Amino acid sequence: MRFINNPSHDLTYDDVFMVPSYSALSSRMDVDLTAFDKTGTTIPLVVANMTAISGRRMAETVARRGGIAVIPQDIPLEIVADVISWVKSRHIIFDTPVTLNPNETVADAIDLITKRSHGALIVVEDDVPVGIITEADCENVDRFTQLNKIMSKDLVSLKDDVTPKEAFEFLTDKRRRLAPVINKSGKLVGIITRTGALRATMYQPSLDANGKLRVAAAVGINGDVEKKAKALIAAGADVLVVDTAHGHQKKMVDALKTIRALSPVIPIVAGNVVTAAGTKELIEAGADIVKVGVGPGAMCTTRMQTGVGRPQFSAVLECAIEAKKHGKTIWADGGVRHPRDVALALAAGASQVMIGSWFAGTYESPSDLRKDSDGRLYKESFGMASARAVAARTASEDAFDRARKSLFEEGISTSRMYINPARPGVEDLIDEIIAGLRSSCTYSGAKNLIEFNEKAVIGIQSAAGYAEGRPLFTSWKN
Numbered sequence: 001m002r003f004i005n006n007p008s009h010d011l012t013y014d015d016v017f018m019v020p021s022y023s024a025l026s027s028r029m030d031v032d033l034t035a036f037d038k039t040g041t042t043i044p045l046v047v048a049n050m051t052a053i054s055g056r057r058m059a060e061t062v063a064r065r066g067g068i069a070v071i072p073q074d075i076p077l078e079i080v081a082d083v084i085s086w087v088k089s090r091h092i093i094f095d096t097p098v099t100l101n102p103n104e105t106v107a108d109a110i111d112l113i114t115k116r117s118h119g120a121l122i123v124v125e126d127d128v129p130v131g132i133i134t135e136a137d138c139e140n141v142d143r144f145t146q147l148n149k150i151m152s153k154d155l156v157s158l159k160d161d162v163t164p165k166e167a168f169e170f171l172t173d174k175r176r177r178l179a180p181v182i183n184k185s186g187k188l189v190g191i192i193t194r195t196g197a198l199r200a201t202m203y204q205p206s207l208d209a210n211g212k213l214r215v216a217a218a219v220g221i222n223g224d225v226e227k228k229a230k231a232l233i234a235a236g237a238d239v240l241v242v243d244t245a246h247g248h249q250k251k252m253v254d255a256l257k258t259i260r261a262l263s264p265v266i267p268i269v270a271g272n273v274v275t276a277a278g279t280k281e282l283i284e285a286g287a288d289i290v291k292v293g294v295g296p297g298a299m300c301t302t303r304m305q306t307g308v309g310r311p312q313f314s315a316v317l318e319c320a321i322e323a324k325k326h327g328k329t330i331w332a333d334g335g336v337r338h339p340r341d342v343a344l345a346l347a348a349g350a351s352q353v354m355i356g357s358w359f360a361g362t363y364e365s366p367s368d369l370r371k372d373s374d375g376r377l378y379k380e381s382f383g384m385a386s387a388r389a390v391a392a393r394t395a396s397e398d399a400f401d402r403a404r405k406s407l408f409e410e411g412i413s414t415s416r417m418y419i420n421p422a423r424p425g426v427e428d429l430i431d432e433i434i435a436g437l438r439s440s441c442t443y444s445g446a447k448n449l450i451e452f453n454e455k456a457v458i459g460i461q462s463a464a465g466y467a468e469g470r471p472l473f474t475s476w477k478n
Contacts, residue, residue, distance in 0.1 A: 001317070001347055001456045006282050010314035013341040014466050019457040021072035023445035029202075029418065032448040033066075035288070037289055037329040039239050039267050039349035040214055042066035042204040043138035043434055044346060048240060048328045048329060048356035049073065049218040050299075052381040055366035056083045058426060059358065060090045063213035065203040065430050067375075070241050070354075073218040077228060080217055081235035088212040088236060091203045092191025093164065094181045097122045102130060106141050118364040122180050123151045129180040131155060157182045160189045164200035167192050188393035199427060203434075205264030209254060214238040216269075221255040229259045233266065242270040242287070245294070253285040262284030270334055274315035276322035283326045289351070290328065292319045296335030298357035298379060299415065314434050315346055320349025320453075338434030346449055347456035354358065357381055361417030362426040369419070377419040 004019060025031065047054045047062050061067035071080050090096055096122040099114045113121050113135055122133035131151030141150055156174050158167055158181045173180060177304045178193040192200075206214040215240035217232045219225060225242075232240055242255055247270060256270055266427035270282045271291025279290045288325045293316075295302040295309025303309040312335035323330045332345035333354040342353045359365060360381035366378040397405075423429055446452035 001408050001458055003350065003452055004457055004459045006044060007314070010311040011314050011460065012311040012342050013335060013337075014463075015311070015460055016313055016344060017459050017461050017465065017469070018344065018347060018443065019459055020439065021445050021455060021457055023442050025442045025445065025447060028435075028442045030447060031438045031441040033434065033437065033441075034448070035351045036448075037331075039068060039216075039289075039352070040208065041068050041206045043430070044352045044353045044437075045342075045433065046070060046216070046354045047359060048333065048354045049216075049243060050356050050360075050381070051075070052367050052379070053356055053365050055362050055364075056086050057096075058364045059083065059087045059215045060096060060213060060367070061364050061426055062430070063087065063206045063215060064090075064092060064095075064470045065199065065427060066206050067430070068206055068214050068216050068239065070216040070218050071237075072218045073225070073243060076438075077130060077210045077231045077235075080232065084215050084217065084237055087215045088208075090213055090361060092159070092207065092211070093105055093200050094192050097180065097188065097191040099124045099126060100133075101125060101189065102151070103146055104317065105143060105147065106138050106145045106150065107143040109147060110138050110143070113138065114363060114369040115314065115428070118178055118191070119455045120178055120191070120195075122191060124188055129182065129188050139392045155180070157286075159184075159430075161241065164192075164197045168194055168197035171197065179314075181202060196427075197272035199431070200299075208238055216241055219255075220244060221251045226254045226258050226262070229262060229264075233262070233264055237266065239267050239269060240264065241291070242267050242268065243272075243291070245271045245272060246369055247271040248275070253281060256285035259419075269331060271331070273319065273469070274310040277323040277405060279319040279324070279330065282388060283323065283328050290319060290323055290330045291333045291354070292316050292330050292350070293335060293354075297333075298337070300334065313344060316345050316350050317348040322412060324349065329386065335454070339433045340440075342433050343437050343440035344458075346452055347440070347444070347458065349453050351449070354469060357415075357417060359426050359429065361419050362429065363419070363424055364426045369384050370416075372416070377424075378416040381415050389443065406429040 034042045035044045043066035045067035049070035049072040051072045054069045060067050064154050075233045098115050102123055107450050119135045121133050133151050137150050156179050156181050160183050181190045182191050208214050217237040218241040221244045267288040269289040270287035272293050274294050282290050296312040316332045319330045329351035331352045331354055332350035336342050337475050345353045441452050444455045446455045
């Protein structure tokens with residue numbers, strides 16, 4: 001990456017733009033977006049380890065499209081192990097359906113139907129699909145009505161050996177938006193939509209050596225780090241993220257050395273830092289990947305409370321250059337609000353971009369779906385240093401210690417993240433981001449992410465320059 005005008009100060013993503021260069025690429029689909037950090041992802045997107053964002057549904061869905069989600073450190077180890085096992089048991093093409101039996105009620109269906117963005121659930125008897133319920137079926141119906149009274153019994157199913165293209169053509173021919181997928185015994189295997197079938201031809205899932213979906217897990221630097229790390233590795237985590245807000249400290253270095261002594265065969269990520277010195281320190285302590293970013297997150301108040309942090313583009317650029325000297329890589333963590341920001345982080349040298357709050361307002365995030373007074377759907381999100389997160393993280397401590405720690409919270413405890421009707425699912429947002437990134441690579445003449453970092457030409461702009469590039473009547477995000 002090179003600048004066309006030399007910076008005199010640190011830069012955010014809004015401060016910079018990319019200049020088009022000569023390109024020999026004939027199609028943006030020719031770009032290989034596989035990350036170059038040995039995590040096995042086929043698109044450079046990581047779901048941040050935030051309790052309100054990264055859960056089993058998110059992890060399954062994102063891995064199926066080539067990314068990876070990090071399960072947060074606040075969750076009990078036995079539950080994390082269960083989540084990892086569950087994600088790895090999911091089908092790599094077909095979505096996991098929400099199921100109920102015919103005798104359950106509309107109230108049950110209403111509670112579960114929003115757990116998937118396709119807005120349907122399958123009614124089963126002995127694991128055999130017998131009907132489909134949609135949101136429309138539940139409207140103006142008594143909540144105690146049994147599902148066998150309102151379900152659609154005109155069932156069209158697909159066999160589990162169907163190819164994505166065949167599934168799309170079948171659903172189009174039958175004029176169906178989705179259909180259950182069954183095995184030779186007629187048992188339910190999954191569900192596929194027309195859009196899902198298309199996506200399966202455009203993305204490669206993120207798979208481990210056994211052909212199972214990948215998932216990462218986080219561990220903190222307090223308590224018995226060795227025990228926790230061993231448990232997560234034994235549970236099958238594909239990446240271990242050693243996480244704390246201030247990564248350039250002795251406790252992080254000690255934690256990394258402890259984990260490295262276990263001789264893990266999976267990548268170890270550590271952070272967060274914003275300087276070359278911090279990056280070097282964590283790499284020397286045993287990190288394969290360094291997580292970069294202090295204060296740019298939408299839920300983070302660190303900079304306003306402490307004055308500590310750094311504009312994210314400059315932080316990513318400096319840390320990526322240092323990591324490359326040691327044959328290592330960095331993840332850009334926080335501050336992305338538009339597809340352009342993802343592209344700019346990768347142009348600056350990141351191997352992956354972590355996304356948090358942007359994904360909170362999707363059907364796949366763990367929070368319950370709520371409705372405001374105007375009928376708009378939203379989910380609640382919160383920062384991982386907020387009162388809400390601290391309360392969960394210190395639940396096992398005594399009341400006195402919890403009360404002391406509650407005096408020093410940073411971050412927003414609750415925020416409404418509205419569902420964008422045009423892009424209600426995380427896959428819709430991934431489509432938007434990846435389409436933009438592929439185009440960015442073609443504008444730079446780069447056929448992969450390493451070339452993208454090498455060939456990107458970056459300029460510095462004024463606030464007026466940034467405003468000029470914004471669409472006048474639409475926005476990327478709701």
